[in-house]
Amino acid sequence: MKKILFLFTGKALYLGLTCISAFALLFVFLGCNSPANPDPPPLLREAYTAKLRTFAPGAKLFVLTFDDGPSNVPGAPHTENLLNALNNLNAGLTEDDPNYIKATMFLIGMRIDALDPILDTGINFIEKEKRKTERRALVQRMLADGHEVANHSYTHTYLGGGTFVDGIVEDGLSIYDIPDISGIPELAKFKNRQWPLNKAEIANEIQECQDTIQKAIYGDDNYKNFPYVSKFFRTPFTSIENTTNLENATAELNLPIIHGPSSDDYFSWHTPQEIADIIWRDRYEKISINHDPVTGTKIIDVLNIIIPRLKDEGWYFVTLSELDNHLDSKLIPGQIYVNF
Numbered sequence: 001m002k003k004i005l006f007l008f009t010g011k012a013l014y015l016g017l018t019c020i021s022a023f024a025l026l027f028v029f030l031g032c033n034s035p036a037n038p039d040p041p042p043l044l045r046e047a048y049t050a051k052l053r054t055f056a057p058g059a060k061l062f063v064l065t066f067d068d069g070p071s072n073v074p075g076a077p078h079t080e081n082l083l084n085a086l087n088n089l090n091a092g093l094t095e096d097d098p099n100y101i102k103a104t105m106f107l108i109g110m111r112i113d114a115l116d117p118i119l120d121t122g123i124n125f126i127e128k129e130k131r132k133t134e135r136r137a138l139v140q141r142m143l144a145d146g147h148e149v150a151n152h153s154y155t156h157t158y159l160g161g162g163t164f165v166d167g168i169v170e171d172g173l174s175i176y177d178i179p180d181i182s183g184i185p186e187l188a189k190f191k192n193r194q195w196p197l198n199k200a201e202i203a204n205e206i207q208e209c210q211d212t213i214q215k216a217i218y219g220d221d222n223y224k225n226f227p228y229v230s231k232f233f234r235t236p237f238t239s240i241e242n243t244t245n246l247e248n249a250t251a252e253l254n255l256p257i258i259h260g261p262s263s264d265d266y267f268s269w270h271t272p273q274e275i276a277d278i279i280w281r282d283r284y285e286k287i288s289i290n291h292d293p294v295t296g297t298k299i300i301d302v303l304n305i306i307i308p309r310l311k312d313e314g315w316y317f318v319t320l321s322e323l324d325n326h327l328d329s330k331l332i333p334g335q336i337y338v339n340f
């Protein structure tokens with residue numbers, strides 16, 4: 001009875017009207033920012049169906065991979081800078097040209113959704129939706145530019161076997177390496193986990209990222225109607241210690257785990273020339289782990305050094321799917337690969 005009476009007080013009426021107005025505004029906002037059209041434009045749809053180039057037997061194929069995107073924030077378009085740099089290096093070439101540089105981007109689900117505890121902290125709902133729209137557009141652009149997108153988990157948590165206490169991993173990784181998701185209400189389903197994660201928890205991390213990539217491309221309403229675009233998984237921190245759970249989870253989700261030599265581009269003390277030299281040293285492993293330029297534009301300087309150098313030696317820059325197709329490598333879901 002008390003509750004009913006309260007509804008008719010002046011204060012409650014005021015509160016009620018305020019709420020209704022807020023919902024109306026929200027509805028208008030969402031209507032403006034979430035186009036109802038669930039079908040991607042024909043040009044993009046074509047790009048999504050990974051057109052694989054073919055190369056002569058024995059051709060030198062190299063896969064540049066970039067982890068941890070997309071990461072554009074207002075005033076700092078990190079991922080856009082990377083895509084623009086690749087476009088500049090591709091000037092005058094069409095995507096079907098063997099000399100066109102294609103990369104493979106291992107994406108973090110919560111970054112696409114603008115829920116990253118570092119990049120997206122302290123923003124309101126409207127800003128969050130705006131960023132999500134922009135990050136989804138970046139995923140679409142990656143594909144439209146000819147690159148491949150793949151799965152790097154939803155929250156970029158540690159999937160290995162170390163002890164995890166209040167965000168601190170005690171086996172060599174610092175607290176700053178592990179995203180602290182405790183303050184993000186939308187990530188409630190990922191909280192209260194025990195490390196090492198069990199198979200279901202690992203599968204959940206991967207599945208959520210698969211779905212987020214699909215939604216970025218096909219929209220919220222239609223994303224289940226298309227085959228998964230992401231065909232590969234890479235663990236955060238390239239951890240493999242929780243091996244059985246990791247292999248079983250990825251096997252069920254039909255994803256091979258692709259690691260490879262790291263360029264160590266995340267070490268602040270390396271110069272672009274030193275990072276380029278590391279990639280050069282490891283070139284016959286055919287794959288290189290690099291990062292979205294969220295912490296700076298150094299990787300773009302690296303690309304401007306290493307790409308002409310490798311091209312001069314006859315290398316082609318291909319997606320993982322193109323390398324896999326070329327080598328007929330028959331990758332097995334659930335298996336961990338470090339080179340090709």
Ligand SMILES: [Zn+2]
Nearest residue numbers: 067068236237
């Ligand atoms: Zn990562």
